[in-house]
Amino acid sequence: MTFTTPFSDIVVVECGRRTAVRACGNLLAEMGAKVFTATGPETEASFSRFKTELTPAALALQAGRASVILHSSDRDDNIVFPAQRPDQIVCDIVVDADPAVKGRGMWSDPLLQAQIGLADLTGTANSDPTICDAPIVEAQTALFAASGILAAWRHRAANGRGLSFRISLLDCGLNNLSTFLPLLYGSKVPRRSGNRHPMAVPWNSYRARDGWVLLCSATDEHWGRLCEVMGREDLRSGAFEKLADRVAACDAVDAVVEAWTASLTVNECIARLGAAGLAAGPIATLKDLRDEPNLRHRGTISGEPGALPQSFAKTAFxxxxxxxxxxxxxxxxxxxxxxxxxxxxxxxxxxxxxxxxxxxxxxxxxxxxxxxxxxxxxxxxxxxxxxxxxxxxxxxxxxxxxxxxxxxxxxxxxxxxxxxxxxxxxxxxxxxxxxxxxxxxxxxxxxxxxxxxxxxxxxxxxxxxxxxxxxxxxTVVQAMSGxxxxxxxxxxxxxxxxxxxxxxxxxxxxxxxxxxxxxxxxxxxxxxxxxxxxxxxxxxxxxVWNGNAPEPHAVVRCVEGFVVIDRPDLEIAGQAAHLTREAVLALCAAAGIKAAEVRTLAEIGADSGVVGRGAVVLFRGRDGCEWPLFRPLLRFAGIPPVALVPIGELGEFNAHL
The missing domain is CATH 3.40.50.10540 (Crotonobetainyl-coa:carnitine coa-transferase; domain 1)
Structure with a gap:
């Protein structure tokens, strides 16, 4: 079951069509809040459930009574309903935390993925940067925004006063880099590696007779178990015996594993790998998810027609x-x-x-x-x-x-x-x-x-x-979630x-x-x-369930990198190979096409607007070391943010037990 106490006294007015705004409203509506939104197209059904649709005039009237205003001040389609009472909570979801940066309000999720480095890290060593068709950055930001509203509601319950806060899509997206930003401090440059792991082999996707299997093997012990499952115990010693050997010969190892998986069905592979305690899973399509055993067990997908993911919040007393x-x-x-x-x-x-x-x-x-x-x-x-x-x-x-x-x-x-x-x-x-x-x-x-x-x-x-x-x-969860x-x-x-x-x-x-x-x-x-x-x-x-099309985009190769544009354009793509990213962005602007350069991790780390003054701040700890720390994403007007402090040595709290 989900949360048992409906938060029906939380009344939200949703202004604008940004995906993060609508997804945030839906999260609150699933918790029992009353959410009012403007009448929208049928294709937005995934974020229209549990809400009441109103005309703009009726929505404006409701805004004066609402306890929460949810909007995007940087978008052309934003409806402006300023807070009219001191107890109202106002959440403003924008692309860039710096209000001086203009022209990004209508950016799509593919452009956001390009700007935060996600696109550059996704794909194979031989492929162009790759965009995920799910609105990853918008959805994550919706979770942060809904969390901020619940935190502000707690503050309101304590003293009767509302709070306002602005949250940046780019800053939320940059928080995905906690695994990779540290590599800059070890002088390492991450490469696109497809479904492989740079330090573990075999770890990849493999063809089975009727689909794809994702296998994660991280140790020599795992390799020994896999050899036994495959009936290839001769490979436990020799050229593939040690992890370092397998990493160096990853293509040959993957060929051996795929020769085995290709002889079996997906279910047969998973059953045998699971019995050996190896992390593996089928690579599911969206259509597969309707009958995926664990999702059925947990009631994650709503019933037909128009099946959609339901609340992930499962609770019990x-x-x-x-x-x-x-x-x-x-x-x-x-x-x-x-x-x-x-x-x-x-x-x-x-x-x-x-x-x-x-x-x-x-x-x-x-x-x-x-x-x-x-x-x-x-x-x-x-x-x-x-x-x-x-x-x-x-x-x-x-x-x-x-x-x-x-x-x-x-x-x-x-x-x-x-x-x-x-x-x-x-x-x-x-x-x-x-x-x-x-x-x-x-x-x-x-x-x-x-x-x-x-x-x-x-x-x-x-x-x-x-x-x-x-x-x-x-990786297994990504495979089994669509x-x-x-x-x-x-x-x-x-x-x-x-x-x-x-x-x-x-x-x-x-x-x-x-x-x-x-x-x-x-x-x-x-x-x-x-x-x-x-x-x-x-x-x-x-x-993108039920036939809803993902946001259109194209990845364009330039002289020194890549640019993502929000719709395919053959003329610009044909010229781009001979132009810099800056020149391609200028062409797109002249043609009225939204576009963003695909930033590398090195470029992000060298940008003082990101590391130093932006999403990441540099803090000198008690040990004298300088640490890059993520700035709080939820910063409320009138309340000083918490002073950032790196965690100390192991067991520092024990003296207080």
């Missing part, structure tokens, strides 16, 4: 939950200039991306975040490139947190964990499903320890899953170059936790959120 006698009061702090989550304590047991990203954004909204790490530290803490043993990737994903070192297998450390849980408002983790229960902290135990706890577990396929125990890498079907290179389904499923899973976790805190404020009861990355990734694709 534990059977052992003890309700609080009455709804909790408004947030403790009512200062008008206090961040919305001031006074909230978050416990995170996170690794890599999803849970760490969600908890980081809670910290940037003012929450106290205590990150539980094992004695050896979180797995990515020492990932290179690093400074003094601490990795850039880890630091960028764990801003404004305090590290608490606990071994949850030891009774004394379990006692410390219990004490933290008793004082916490939120617990978020992305452990393998069932891990906490095996340590003695199942949902019933958590509810008994703290009836008001809002608990979010993020996993690849969910706690309630048709695939219990199946490993889930970002994202790769929407990102083809010469007909081959291809993953997006960044970890889009991981990052979006984290943003969805942020949204679900803010909704959970609001439900707790109203009911006094905690809840458990079962968030599956597959559900979230499928949600990203909904704009």
């Amino acid at each position: 534990s059977s052992g939950a003890v309700p609080v006698a009455h709804p909790l009061p408004a947030p403790a702090s009512s200062a008008a200039d206090t961040l919305p989550l001031h006074g909230i304590r978050v416990i995170e047991i996170g690794q890599y991306t999803t849970a760490p990203v969600a908890a980081k954004h809670l910290a940037l909204l003012g929450a106290e975040v205590i990150k539980i790490e094992p004695p050896s530290g979180e797995a990515s803490r020492a990932w290179p490139p690093h400074q003094d043993g601490q990795g850039y990737f880890f630091t960028m994903n764990n801003t404004n947190k305090q590290s608490c070192m606990l071994d949850l297998r030891i009774e004394s450390d379990q006692d410390g964990f219990r004490r933290l849980l008793e004082t916490a408002d939120v617990l978020i983790e992305n452990l393998k499903p069932g891990s906490l229960a095996r340590l003695g902290f199942g949902t019933d135990v958590l509810a008994a320890l703290n009836p008001g706890l809002v608990y979010c577990a993020i996993s690849g396929f969910g706690q309630s899953s048709a695939y219990p125990g199946r490993p889930a890498f970002d 994202l790769m079907d929407l990102t083809k290179v010469n007909g081959v389904p291809t993953k997006l170059g960044t970890s889009v499923a991981d990052v979006t899973g984290g943003i969805a976790g942020l949204f679900c936790l803010l909704a959970g805190l609001e439900q707790r404020r109203r009911t006094g009861r905690g809840l458990m959120i079962d968030l599956a990355m597959q559900d979230v990734a499928v949600w990203l694709t909904q704009a």
Whole structure:
């Protein structure tokens, strides 16, 4: 089920046709908010559900009564309804955070993907940059915007005053680069690698008799198991024995694997690989998703006709939950200039991306975040490139947190964990499903320890899953959600170059936790959120379901790079090969065609408007190291943003236990 308390007192007026605006409105409508929007074309049905369509005149009248105004001030089709009451919340979704930058308001998602480096990282070594047909940047921004509105609602409940904030599509999109920006500090230049992994082989898409299979093998042990499954135990030793050997001979290894997969059906491949504990999945088309077993199990797709992805927010009350006698009061702090989550304590047991990203954004909204790490530290803490043993990737994903070192297998450390849980408002983790229960902290135990706890577990396929125990890498989730079907290179389904499923899973976790805190404020009861990355990734694709065409675009090769234009134009494409990107952009402007250069990671890193003064700021930590940290995306007018602080050494919080 989804959230049980409808937020019907949240009344939203949606102004304009930007995809991020409409998707944000739909997220709130699925939570039970009343959302009013302008009458729109049938093709926008995916973002018109659960809303009331009004004429412009009726919408203007409703705007004066609404509690939330959602618009895009940089678009030509934006309807201007200025806030008329001090308790209104105003969210302005724009392309560029700098209001001085003009002319980008009508940019499409393909142009956004070009500008944030996603296009340059997507495709193969021999292909041009590739665009995903799903509106990735718009959808991620919608999640951030909806999260900002829920955070502002909490602030409004505390002191009766609304908040306004502007959120940038480009800045939200740049947050996908947490895995890649660190490479600049290790003097590495990432290349488009298709479905391959630069440090793990075999890791690729392979043809089966009736479709495509995605396989992720990361270690020599995995290779040994795969050799056994393929009946090629002779390959466990010799030329392919070690990972470094396989990386050097990746073409030959892939040929061996595909010779085996091509002899079987997709289902036969997956069954045999799964039985061996290897991460694998079918590469699903959008049509396949209607009958995909896990999505059916979780009720992710609405029924026919016009099937569409439904809410990814699956919640439940534990059977052992003890309700609080009455709804909790408004947030403790009512200062008008206090961040919305001031006074909230978050416990995170996170690794890599999803849970760490969600908890980081809670910290940037003012929450106290205590990150539980094992004695050896979180797995990515020492990932290179690093400074003094601490990795850039880890630091960028764990801003404004305090590290608490606990071994949850030891009774004394379990006692410390219990004490933290008793004082916490939120617990978020992305452990393998069932891990906490095996340590003695199942949902019933958590509810008994703290009836008001809002608990979010993020996993690849969910706690309630048709695939219990199946490993889930970002690449596998992209394959099984339709994202790769929407990102083809010469007909081959291809993953997006960044970890889009991981990052979006984290943003969805942020949204679900803010909704959970609001439900707790109203009911006094905690809840458990079962968030599956597959559900979230499928949600990203909904704009192109049921025959809806993706946004048109063309990738044009220039002298020194590429330009993406928002419609194919043979004349410009024919001239571009002899022109610079700047000259091609000028041609497009003269022809009235929106266009953007495909920026490389190196160009983005060298742009002081991005790193230094923009989405990423440089911060000197207590250790004397200079760290690139993402600036808070949700910055509210009249409230100073949180001061950015890199996470400190392992176990720094233990003195406070």
